[in-house]
Amino acid sequence: RAAATSRRLSHSQYASTTSGGPLQEAFAKGALKPGLNVVLEGRPKQPNDVEGLKQCLAEFRQQLAWVERLDVTLGQLTNVVESVSQNTTDKDAVDPENDFQREMSFYRQAQAAVLEALPRLRKLKVPTRRPDDYFAEMAKSDQQMQKIRQKLKSKQEAMEKSEKAKQLRAMRKYGKKVRRSYKRDISMTRMWSLSEELRN
Incomplete structure (x- = not known):
């Protein structure tokens, strides 16, 4: 018990x-x-412990040289926003619903970051180009890539054959049209010449 x-x-x-x-x-x-x-009454409020977050950040923050971090912080790229949002009223914001604007903003921001980081890397004498004999392991093997090449090649050949067949059909159609109009013109000419002979 x-x-x-x-x-x-x-x-x-x-x-x-x-x-x-x-x-x-x-x-x-x-x-x-x-x-x-x-039954939950509304969403529970999440605590915003700023001091705790700062303490956590201080614990894992490492004071490393820029070469080890390679972080580049940029402000708002105004020329990007202006080039992609010419018809919007707010020129300082990229429309989050417009995929093209958003992607262009990401692309230009990455481009600007590279243009800012490259001179800093060169100044620190860090090589930024691959050597000519650089060999990196590919994600796919050579056999897989060969299969992909063959598939792409056969697809391209099929498209070319299809395009040639379309052109040939169009040429035949045009040839028939020309022959019909030629025959019609000949028959019209014969009829005209017969009517002229009858008049005389």
Whole structure:
């Protein structure tokens, strides 16, 4: 019997440490609905612990040289926004719904970051170009790439054949049209010459 009570105690201790706590609180308040569902009243507010976040940041922040970090921070690129949003009223913002504007903004920002980082790297004498004998392992093997090349080549050949067939059909159609008009012209000429002979 003592073992059974110790099991019960350990089970109740376990139940209090698991996720049953919020359900028990809701039951005590009378907020439980049939099926053990708790009706949430709005979204729970997330705490904004600024001091805790700063402390966390200070713990994992490392004071490394720029060459180790390679971070480039840029401000708003106004010429990018102007070039992609000429018809919008707010020239300082990229429309988040316009995929083209957003992608162009990312592209130009990356371009500007590279243009800012390259001189800094050259100043620190960091090589920025690959050597001629550089060999990097590819994501796909040579056999896979060969299969892809063959597939692309056969697809291109099929497209070329299809295009040639279309051109040939168009030429035949045009040839038939020319022959019909030629025959019609000849028959019209014959009829005209016959009518002229009859008049004379």
